[in-house]
Structure formats: structure tokens, C-alpha cells
Amino acid sequence: AVLKKRLVKLVVNFLFYFRTDEAEPIGALLLEHCRITKEEENVFSISFIEEPERKYCFECDSEEQCQEWIEALKRASYEFMRRSLIFYRNEIQKMTGKDPLEQYGISEEARFQLGTHKQ
Amino acid sequence: MKLNERSLAFYATCDSPADNAGFLYKRGERHTAYHRRWFVLKGNMLFYFEERESREPVGVIVLEGCTVELCDSAEEFTFAIRFGGTKSRTYVLAAESQAAMESWVKSLSRASFNYMRLVVRELEKQLEEMRWGPAGGCGGCQGSPSSWKPKPSGLEQSPERLPALPAVVPKENGCAVWNNVPGADRPPNASGCGGHDREGNPRPPPPPPRRQASNSEAGSTGAAVAESPSTFCQLHERYGQEVARLRQDWLERRRSPWP
Numbered sequence: 001a002v003l004k005k006r007l008v009k010l011v012v013n014f015l016f017y018f019r020t021d022e023a024e025p026i027g028a029l030l031l032e033h034c035r036i037t038k039e040e041e042n043v044f045s046i047s048f049i050e051e052p053e054r055k056y057c058f059e060c061d062s063e064e065q066c067q068e069w070i071e072a073l074k075r076a077s078y079e080f081m082r083r084s085l086i087f088y089r090n091e092i093q094k095m096t097g098k099d100p101l102e103q104y105g106i107s108e109e110a111r112f113q114l115g116t117h118k119q
Numbered sequence: 120m121k122l123n124e125r126s127l128a129f130y131a132t133c134d135s136p137a138d139n140a141g142f143l144y145k146r147g148e149r150h151t152a153y154h155r156r157w158f159v160l161k162g163n164m165l166f167y168f169e170e171r172e173s174r175e176p177v178g179v180i181v182l183e184g185c186t187v188e189l190c191d192s193a194e195e196f197t198f199a200i201r202f203g204g205t206k207s208r209t210y211v212l213a214a215e216s217q218a219a220m221e222s223w224v225k226s227l228s229r230a231s232f233n234y235m236r237l238v239v240r241e242l243e244k245q246l247e248e249m250r251w252g253p254a255g256g257c258g259g260c261q262g263s264p265s266s267w268k269p270k271p272s273g274l275e276q277s278p279e280r281l282p283a284l285p286a287v288v289p290k291e292n293g294c295a296v297w298n299n300v301p302g303a304d305r306p307p308n309a310s311g312c313g314g315h316d317r318e319g320n321p322r323p324p325p326p327p328p329r330r331q332a333s334n335s336e337a338g339s340t341g342a343a344v345a346e347s348p349s350t351f352c353q354l355h356e357r358y359g360q361e362v363a364r365l366r367q368d369w370l371e372r373r374r375s376p377w378p
Contacts, residue, residue: 027120029122029126030126032162033129049129051126101238
């Protein structure tokens, strides 16, 4: 496989990639239900749950940069945030006896419930 | 622009919770007829399917940076999803009832990633203030020592009270596989990733690292996302070292009383 130099930009739960001299992205990867794996030195890969053998590999300039990207990408999904929110909500509720989401008027929303169910 | 469409389709149809779902009429691009489609809102994305039973969506609208507004239209119960930028399309949708319209407008206005992130940060801040105290604490991650009271008995307790720390265990984005930290509670009946949860026992994720307020989106030439340098792991390390040092001092003072 040939390595191509790309400008890579993480915006919310999408990873955009550009040719280095172009303003419009060539493509984007949706970062939900994916796995970020450290490969060899300076390299990490992204793979998706429905196609785990297919890896999108990225080579960084340094090991430090590689670790930064891995940490950022692991936390990039909407689903990760949802679960963090539910966890914090639960912890605060245990400590104070009050639901912290009430002040925002969103405590009844299905997506914030612990026992999430399909619609 | 290329997209990992299979992953998008998977996300649309997998059994992670949808924030809203139902039939809506979607106006065609050239202001022509409305087409009835099955819409599914997941996270910050609005998918639409030809039929409710369709296995793949026919389209998706990414809900970042949009405004949702009611429409002044001949059609009843219409609302629009509008984006800034000259080339952006406005999506006009019509619900089948007043209640449905209100429900959709409400959930679409709160669907953005940034909205979610704001709420998460706010709760994270509240939780930290409860654990470390409002003054200093983890605010800005500088941790002024004056706000922290060293107590020998507290040494054993404090590591336990922190939430599950990001360990070196490999983590799967969106389908977390966490270490079982003693004292860390699990939310009851928390659903994992639905069908593909490998754990059987879903556990709470570690809190995301603090991000600087100016970095609400990332991106710079080739560089990684500029996040706050302190993850909970690093914070724990830092406080742990301080604690160990103070404890050492205290023990030494006990052994050799002041002259």
C-alpha cells in the first residue's frame, strides 16, 4: 500500500482528509462504532465494526503525535459523549439526589436514559 | 466527497438508540412534490429511508451548524433545516401532526454534537466541583495546593473516588471496553452497543479529557487535535505524587519531633 500525504482534520465525529494543496476535502470517515488501534511505530489505524479487517492506516511524524491522535479519536464519537453524559448524570444524581439534567429540560429525552431502548 | 458509506449505513440501522424516528414529508430539491420518507435521528445525523423496512438509508443530513425553524407554508406542520453558506441547501420537511412537528423541531435543535459536548462539559465540571471543591480543584487543571487538604486517611480514599481512569486497555470507540475499577459503579441496565456489545456487562466510560474552551473544533496542518494536556490519568499521577511527598514529610516529622 502506498502512503499518501494528507491534511487530516477532526471535526466533531468526522475525520476529514484533504490533498495538502486543496481546500475541499477528498473524503471523510464517520467515527462511530470504530476501533482505533496503535500499529507499528508512529502508526495508528481506524477500523469499523461492520468490516473489521479493513484498516485505514495513518502514519504520523512522531510517536507523540500518534498518541495525541489516538486519544482524540477514541473520544470523538457521539456515542462516547452520550455514555459519558449518562455516567456523569448518574454519579451526580447519586451524590446529590437530584437529576442535573432537569435544569436543561432534557431529563426525559430517550437518548439520556440509562436503560436505552430501540425505537 | 467520499464517505465511508457502509459505516454510515451501519450506524443508521444498528440498534444504538435513535433520538427520534417517524414519517416525514420531504420537499424535493427543485421545489416540487413532497415525498414521504422514514426518518431516523441518531446523534447529530438525520437519516432518511425510502420505507420503514429499508435496509439502507437513501440519504443523510449532518446536523452541525444548522438552524431549525418553523415554516410559513401552505402545507401544514412544515419546518426547515437551514444551513449557513451560499451553496447549502435548505431542507423543508412536513410532519403529520402538530405534536409530531413540535417533537421533531425540539429534537433536531438539540441534536448537534456541540450541544451534547456543552452539556457533558457542564456535568463534568459539576462532578469535579463536588469531588475536589469549588475553589481551584481541577479548574484549569492547575490544581492549586491550597484547595487540597492532605490527610493521611484520605490517601487511601482519593484514588478510589476518581472515576474509572483511562487505562492501557484497548478501547473501542463507541463500544467501550473498560477495566473493572473497584468502587466505580456501573449504571444499571446500561445498554452497550446493542447487538455488538462484546462485554455482556457495559461499564461507564472514563470522563473525556478537559478541552480548552477555544478549541471547540480541532484541526490544523497535520497536527493532532489540540486538547488539554491533562487527562484524568495525568491529573491522578500529579496529585498522587504530591500526596506521596506530603505523606513522606509527615512521616518524617513524626519520627523526628521538633527540637
